[in-house]
Amino acid sequence: MAGILLAAAAMLPFDGQPGDGLARFVGRFHVLLLHFPVTLLLLAPLLSLASRFNFLPNAKPFVRLVWWLGSIAAFFTVGMGMLLAANEGYALNEVREHMLGGICVALLAFIATALYEKNSQSKQDKIRQNQVTPNKVWFNTIYGSVSSALVVAIFIAAHAGGNLVHGDTYLTRFAPEPFGTWLRPEQDGSALQASQLAQIDDAHFNQKVRPLLDKYCFGCHGADTQKGGIQLDNLSPDFVNSHDAPNWHAALDMINTGEMPPKKKQQPSDAERRILVDWLTEGILLAKEAKKGESKQVIRRLTKQQYSNTLQDLLGINVDFADLLPDDPLSHMGFSNSGELLQSSTLHLETFEQIARNALDKAIDPEQKPKVHHYRMVFGKDQGIGEPHSLSRGYMDVPVSTNDFYVEVLKQDDAEAASTPDAIKNVKKYFSASMRGSYAQHFKTQQQGIDLYSATPHVEIVKSGKYGTWNTPSPNLSMQIKDHYPLSGDFMMRVKASKANAFSVTLSGVAATQAIPPAITLDKHGQPKLANSVNFAAQVKANFAVEGFSLDKHNPELARPEKGNGVKTIQLPLKLAQSRTPNFYQIDMVHEGATQPSEFEVSLNYKHRFKVKLPAAAKAQQGKLMVSSLGVAYIGGRNHTVVVKGTDKIPAFTDVVLTKVDADSAVAKQMPLKTVNHKIAQNNQPILMPYVGTRTDDGVDYKHFAQGQVVKGEVGDSQVYEFKGRLENLPIPPHGTLGDNITSSSLKLGVWNDDKVKTQQQKGSVINVEYIEFEAPYFESWPTASHQQIFIDSNLEQGSQAYAEQVIHAFANRAFRRSVTKDELAPYLGFYQEIASEFPRFEDGVKEALVAILCSPNFLYLAEPNIESQLADTTTEMPSAVSQFAELFGFSQAQASSSSNSNSQAISEYALASRLSYFIWNSAPDAELLKLASQGELRQQLPQQLARMVGESDKLNRFVSVFAKEWLRLDRQQMMTVDAETFPDYTRFVKQDMAQETVQFIQTLIQQDLTGLNLIESDFAVLNQNLAEFYGIEGVKGNTFRQVQLDDSQPRGGLLAQGAFLTGHGDGVHSHPVKRAVWLKSKILGDEPPPPPPNVPELDPETPGFEKLTLKQQLELHRDKDSCRDCHAKIDPYGIVFENYDAVGRYRAEYKGAPVDSLSVLPDGAEVAGLQEIKAYLLNEQADKVMLSLTKHLFAYALGKDVSFHDDAELAAILAAAKDENYRMQSLLLAIVTSPSFNQS
Template sequence: MKKSSALHTAILLVTSLMMPESNAEDSANDIQAIMPDKYQQLFENYCYECHDSLFEEGEVNLETLSFDLGHDLQTAETWQKILNVLNSGEMPPKKEPQVPAEEKTAFLGDLSNQMVSARKILSDNGGVITMRRLNQREYVNTMKDLLGVAPDVSELPKDDDTGGFDTLGASLFFSSDQFEQYMSVAKESFALAMRESPPLKSKIFRVEPEMGASRNYRERLEAYKEAIKRSDAFFAQKEKPATDFGFGDAYGARRSRQNAVDWIPQLEEYLGRPETKTGATLQVTIKSGGFVTVKLPGLSSDDAGNYVLRVRAGAYPDASKRLQYLEFTKKVSGDSGETRLGWRKIHGTVEEPEIIEFPVTHIAGEKAQYIIHQRSHQGRGDKNLWTYDRKVNGMGTTPGGWIDWVEIEGPSAPAEDTRNPLDEVFFEKPRNWDDATYARAVIEKFAGRASRTEAPSEEFIEKLFGLYENRLEDGLNTEQALVEPLSVILSSPSFLYMVESTGSQGKPRLSERELAVRLSYFLWSTAPDEELLRLADEGKLSDPEVLSQQTERMLADDRSDRFVESFLHQWLDMYRLDMFEFNAVSYRDFDNATRESARREIYETFRTLMDEKLPLENLLKSDFVVINDVLADYYGIDEVEGWHFRKVKVPEGLPRGGLLGTAAVLAMGSDGLRSSPVERGAWVLRHLLNDPPPPAPANVPQLSRLEGEILSARELQEAHQEEPQCAQCHVKIDPIGYGLENFDAAGGWRMEELVKAHGGDGEKSFEIDSKGALYDGTEFSGFYELRDVVYSRLDAFALGFTEQLISYGLGRPYGFTDYDLAQSITKQAHAKDYRIADFIHALVQSEMFQTK
């Protein structure tokens, strides 16, 4: 069979098996939830001025709002917003006429009662868990479990951003025209997994870096000296053109001479160091803005395995703490940049170097080179910093470390797990089986594992076996011929989708296997392991005690780090940490090492709370931080050695402990140059107080009247409050941000804000005013009091955390009908001091989690 014909057959096979939509019917309900018509007058008196058909502020139009709360989810959710803003005192705005207390109490009482009825009415219609495709994280993890290799997902459908989690079904779809993409990735993954790797034979290769850097610098020095001679010779005569002296024209001759004069001092200073004759001093290189780097020999696609990079290095004692580190990176063939792997502090000196080891795993099929240099900034940050330092000291940024030699040792096989997942796919053929029997068994077993919940149909297996036979006719051997049908399995909806069968009406409970799948993808972002499937097949997993034991086991497993990182990254909007390039001159210590360590601090803190069964309140305020040596240097905490993260008591007087004191959260509330009270205030409202502000209006003014003025962050935000379309939101958001103004854009503590004129000279210093108040009137005088105020709202934080956990775990947005579930989970966790694991247990044990 021709290749195109085989592919066409595979496409027809898969598209014919696309999963049907749910045909669940809505249940009838005789309950009513209708607000009395008399409250139309309340809206007319106090609300229509802003929320009528003409203005619709906050996208709320009360003139057309149905008083039948059970009409649909959108109506009910609008009434829920009304209840929330009246309860909190946000509406009507304080400058507007207020609803009399007696009238407001009656309205809120009626509305609260009707909300209970509305939730009952809509509970069968809302909360639908959309059948969804595996997101890219889940797809990669599942493929690694099945084949032992990580697939290249760069050409696969993206996880469309819906403003929520990447587990939300509405954004994860699959169409038949994408089948070829998945099919191609599956085949490439099989080809990589089936490669015959040569026997592992460990070896050591050493690099002496002085052979590179010092030789390069000597050659440059000679070239610059020669350029000066040629330039002087050209200008000393008038008969011969510049081209005879190696220059394009007179301007080129002058420029070359000036470059040489500029750079010769640094070259001579570097080569004048005795240690550069036996090693390499790490610093920003001449003119290019790069680094003195030590590069190890490249590893090919066949060199997979574990390696150890070994470096003999010393630090210069007078260098900044930041530069007394080694940065390890990887350059993959075909990629434009380097991947940062990690950092190690140098404790030795040039006179007494130490040996530092850094483990790496080289991936099969990847060509890569490992590189070592000093700590780096984003983009052009190091070059900008070097240029600034050169104006000060004439030499640029001073070096921090020196490398005597580097070696790489490996490869070695993983010590903890030598099992090859492919051995389970192509298991050993029994002696009494022929090839056809074996091939059919391989297909059946693999299809069963890949589909996860239900055994594949006989029709599906038969068609897959037909593909296998067609490939045999093309001259392939048994294993090679099986790649096509097995790749079809990995491209079919039964594998790519979280498949849960549906009943004829209502919301039937998950089957045991479906429960195992939902739990595993929730906590591990991959398919269930053998123990989960065994318990499911024995009908025991849904037993509350067994389910609790399995949840506890899975949380203790390292694979739950996937939940920690993906949930926190999306819940806390941590993508903002990569949105801006921080000014290296202003924030020289907030480099890549600090930024990545700050990101990990959030994950490791949450992980520590889980492992040690500590209360959720520690995310709001705690007497400890979870940091490594990089962050210890940044925060000014002594006696923290080593790259690993651990709990450290916060010294007296340091503004750390809790999310509000972390460099990551504070840096996310800036633009890389200045702190942003509005971004920080909105983040606190959204993530800590569970009171998200409405989106900014489309017509935000640019305040051109202030062009050229140097204003503090507070003055700038107060100017926005003068604009009518901005005032209502800013008056609620900005004061919270003011309470965090003692932190600069990169999360460093300050008492003054230094503001430079935009696009010009001049600067002005402002004393920080961190006083503010929440919208309900609760005042605070600075960061510590703001943190205490937020901490006092622990119940609101816990409820917000629960709502986000529900959305992530169930794969759909948190909605109006989830109110009772959120209240129940929060109540159960509260009874156990709000320990993180108890929120998770309560969700897993809930009827909603176990319902289709």
């Protein structure tokens, strides 16, 4: 019987999972029977003792019966108890003490019964032999000891059982001392402190602390008023057992920083403040100690993005598999990978199976190779005469004549096109060519090919009859196909193209410029000076008197228009260096700053003229000179005349200066088309940008699917450029869509010249497109790489049971991201064996098992076993029954090799590989990480592997894109509707480049291992040509993002001057200081302001003179209201400093005709003016705070959980390690991945 109980203790599954059936039913009788053996087993020793001292001499015959009944009852009770524990969802560590007590009771009962039986038998033998039966001392000693131990074991088992059912203080809660101390479970220091706190703190809190809170805090944060949504009077003073410690921690931070109580409120004395701070600090430390041993991790489902990335890497197919899944919820810190929130709904489970089946259908080749559609559309003047193609028709269409293109059917596997020439003609009628939405002046059909000039971005305003509205950029050229194309699979688009010449037009002219900084500055004597004197072309002084002008008496070089009516005109002779070809010149004026806006006309040689409007100058005063850029000239020759003409609103000026500028400068690009010889534009890099989409009623729904390629070589040097894509990822039309003509709802495959220009008057570079070719599905090999990756090479017979097992095992290892045990694999192999006969094709049967693997929690979740469970899985370990038996008695091997804290153990190497990979790559670990994990060497090679991983740009970008978007709320910029009338050049291309700027900037910091302080200020930006031109930065060519060095005149360094943040935190028309301030405080400083109270009054535009107020003055008016004052006083100063940046993030010096006032006084009294000074303040005064905020967000993302005050010590250690390395980004990442939390369960 003892053996049976011990075997049951070793064999029953105490795994925390509930069971069912007969065992669970029988186990539930445990509580019904347990009183019977307890009574008997207590009675037996008492009867023995009574008979031994002749208190009950007649009790001896009953002792034997009681022992036997008690022992048998103990056997069944303990057995039922183990069945109950194993089937009611208990883990071994939960029932260990109670179970050990019960087993000891049963074993001691068996021993006592055996001893009594043996002694009785010995006495009977002596009597039969007429021998004297002496009183055996050894028997009395052993029998008494066993009986006493049995009584103690019964009480221990009963006490553990009561604690298990009613809590661990069931017996000791009301026990008098010292019995309570003796019986109470052992407590470590923190638990003892917590217990003492619960006893001591009530009196201290009520007598000392609460009166202070009532006096200084509850008035604004009590039952009647909750400013900022914060209520303190309902928080529990029990830091350990309540959930209010984080709220007390926030209150402590407010007191320590001096933000609370507000300065205008009554302040506590130093002694009172010390009482509050000491009580809060002590309580928070105790709460941290009490929680120190708890596991910080929860099992995490793969996020939507991680799921798609993992499937792509596992199957080798570039398809967005997660588009059917709902978006993941965001945590308080803004991240989508929070384990606590990543629940799996019924919708998720159903969709996971659907996606898995669909994904494997794409990865596993069909029995027959699919039909390939391969077409080429060739362009050229009169090249397609007589061909049966269709003419593209529809709203805003700009068709290519059917005479100017023809289609070659290079390979068409369907019977319709393969039979006869007539069948091929029938296919060709479903083809057309279109330039829909293109300006006729921006493309030209040549004898060979069609010339495409640089594209103008879409018109973002819906205007009937307006070219470019709801279309691709203009011009764009597309091949349109109706129905004769596949709906899925890889495809290849080939374009044969070359650089082309542009035509020449008028060779001189002038134009006004917008938002261009002057090319010159003034020296200390007020004379113009250039950084590069080589470009200095001509300077003409106005130091002579003419009618309508007089020289200033204080500065005889200053020509001032005389007051009064009439037109004032001054002619300035200009001499340039002799040049055979025209050049671009920037025209600047040195003038007196005026308090009122100025308007006048500037002309060149009496025929080329433009209007000038100069705003009022900030802090203008008489005689103080400044420089303004007036315009741009494109002229040749030597002698010219500059004429300034206007009323007395012409500013007093001393000089007009012409500076030679490059043809590709931002100034030159503002010259209208009709003025410029466009051969110079070939200095630009023409770029082929491919797109695929659906022709719609009013335009096209499209996406570009590959990076644009620079057209190389000389003019006329044609090359073929290849672009690979996936049809499922693109907005392609279904087959059989009806319409007004045969081209309705066609598939569009097109290109444009992505060397974009800003206006219709510019042409830029030119690309000649000879043909567009389309091949789909496209196979680089057959069988495909994805098929061969699943059905691996093997010496086993293809189609055999052994080969199927090998395939399933290899796939499971990769899908589960670790080595899969035979027991784990068995259900999938068994499932395959059951269903294999239902599928005539071997691959289809295997696919069903693979679908099951992809629906397993081991694939869908980041299962992170600790070392203990890893050891239990290895074949060299002792058998599981022996292991469980050893664990029952506290001799587990895993325990000996891991942390003494069972709730916080080191995770396995495989789990570390996954945790590292889903942090840095947002996807599964690669073969190298898994190999190191299998060898047990990953943990010691973390520095080397981290350096390798950040070097893989495409994979790293998966992490940076998600992290930057969620940390910095880049989604707000993508969702912001910017007013296109106010900002016509804020195109969708600028919009997408702004988001990429932030991502590429952070990725550059990581890959180049630069200091994280660059987030505040850097001497470089990461830009492409499109975004650089939008910001007014010259010299950046091409669409590729790259580092651009900045000088002092270009305030674009760091995150704070990036358009994604500035645009996302405006309102689409105006800047928004409050939104920008909240972002800065919460994301950069890690100091999130409380949410605004309900029904906050808006800025009141009906206030007299409201429209004339600056935004800073409007906010001050709003802040004067009682309901707004306190919070805004701590928020607004951080937003005012951004006022030099408008709603789309461009720099401005004035707003509503008045100079921008960006001077701000921060809550700590620091005075800063503008963005550069707030950057300096953050670097000098708040650098550690900024880096702590970055660390917190990286730490939260890495672990999939929000951080709390419990993490303070670990975050401080990470920050200190990074600070020692000057906050270099890879050092910070390494400190996180080597931290205890990252390496423990």
